[in-house]
Amino acid sequence: MPIATINPTTGEKLKEFSPFDDAEIEKRLKRAEDAFRKYRRTTFTERSELLHAVTELLFQEKEKFAEIITLEMGKLFRDSVAEIEKCARGCRFYAENGERFLEDEPAQTDAAESYVQYQPLGPVLAIMPWNFPFWQVFRFAAPALFAGNVGLLKHASNVPQCALAIEEIFCRAGFDDGVFQTLLIEPEQVKKLIVDPRVKAVTLTGSDKAGSAVASTAAGEIKKSVLELGGSxxxxxxxxxxxxxxxxxxxxxxxxxxxxxxxxxxxxxxxxxxxxxxxxxxxxxxxxxxxxxxxxxxxxxxxxxxxxxxxxxxxxxxxxxxxxxxxxxxxxxxxxxxxxxxx
CATH class of the missing domain: 3.40.309.10 (Aldehyde Dehydrogenase; Chain A, domain 2)
Structure with a gap:
């Protein structure tokens, strides 16, 4: 079934995309795995510079990206601009503070020296909602990429142009090909991704029902999951x-x-x-x-x-x-x- 952008203000179909088939998904998983091998060796300084570049791009073109949000899911344009600005500030925050968060932590043991060290996991799958289509992605992507992971985004099916724009932002900022990729896929294809051994962790923002399904699948593979579920x-x-x-x-x-x-x-x-x-x-x-x-x-x-x-x-x-x-x-x-x- 095609993935379509429909303007909720007018009902007009703006664009239509074909979901990725198994061959395209495999190609992107392989690209993520290859990109991780190289990207994990980058320094904190290099990652900081890349996130600063993302920050600048978001600020410079905030109206352009905000318009995509408004056209795809109907958010008030001024709120869409504020969302892009928030994404930029989030990237800048991790660019400036990420190294401090990932410093080795000394631990008291009987050994001559003990410490906790943080190492990147690998490709992280993010399943994100449409209601804050840029912020929900960037709040995952900024810390995950600064920590040396690579990102795979399965966005909500009604915001494909937002998803593709976010991938473009990371590419234009200087991240290597495969460090952040959008997957235009159907919900039924998600489970196969979670169980793929190349995917090392998964995060979801969504309903309790979706969170339960993702968490149970991830737990069955002994994979880390981070969930933000519905509220009242x-x-x-x-x-x-x-x-x-x-x-x-x-x-x-x-x-x-x-x-x-x-x-x-x-x-x-x-x-x-x-x-x-x-x-x-x-x-x-x-x-x-x-x-x-x-x-x-x-x-x-x-x-x-x-x-x-x-x-x-x-x-x-x-x-x-x-x-x-x-x-x-x-x-x-x-x-x-x-x-x-x-x-």
Whole structure:
């Protein structure tokens, strides 16, 4: 099945890619293995210089990369720019501090000298989500590559252009061919990669279900895994809180990334003494949010990322109402081009 870029603002199919077949995957695994043999011997100074080059490239072309994010998954353009800037700062942080993190650590034993030393593992497979399509990758890639590993990225299927752009960034910054590669593959192909002996570790950001599957497969191969799974953040407001500040923060916390974030506030717990007033003003502010083109700097709510996500949100709203909840605002698809939903 083709991997497509569909603009959630317009519904337009922008590009389409064929998933890699087994031969292409094998070629890239071999390239990663060969690249690691050379790259692991680079010095901390050399790796630092490479990450500084990535930093500069991200800052210099932040609008270009931000536009790819917005076109593929609908994030507000100003937030996409901020995401690219965050990636640049993350790379700079590891370029400046990575060597200190990886210093040998003396250990007290009966031996004449004992210490813990950190060595690179090899190719690391990263399975990353669409909601922060650059940051989620760079927060893995910067420390992993500084430590001497090489990266293999299996990105979410709705952001292939982001995935390819990230690979291009590392190449343009001077990393050798094969040090960071994007794999345009189907979810069904992931397990085969995890069990491949050339892949030494795996990291995933995603759902509990996906994390369980990845962790169990990695554990069966005695491979390290790092997981960041879903959340359901609580937002608590006490009577002593700054009411206006709590209210404005609540709206922002619920609508960050059009609500598509594991750190978005999802469960609101408001003290009885202020509940009614808080609810009335919260609803009024949600109704007043400007919905529209994420490239417009005045827009506050953009589209949802995919048709399936929009349908899932609507189904959840309907089930909640059926269970006894009262709908105070929104809760309907905005008909027309694009994947817009009333908050």
């Amino acid at each position: 953040d609580g937002f608590i407001v006490m009577p002593s809180a700054d009411f206006e500040r709590a209210l404005s923060t609540a709206v922002k916390a619920r609508t960050i990334n059009t609500g598509q974030s594991c750190i978005a506030a999802k469960r609101f717990m408001i003290a009885d003494q202020i509940y009614d007033e808080f609810l009335d003003q919260f609803v009024a502010r949600m109704r007043a949010l400007k919905i529209g083109d994420p490239m417009d700097e005045t827009t506050e709510i953009g589209p949802l990322a995919t048709e399936q996500i929009l349908q899932d949100v609507h189904d959840q709203v309907q089930k909640t109402i059926a269970a006894g909840a009262k709908l105070l605002t929104g809760g309907n698809r905005i008909h027309g081009a694009g994947l817009f939903y009333e908050p």
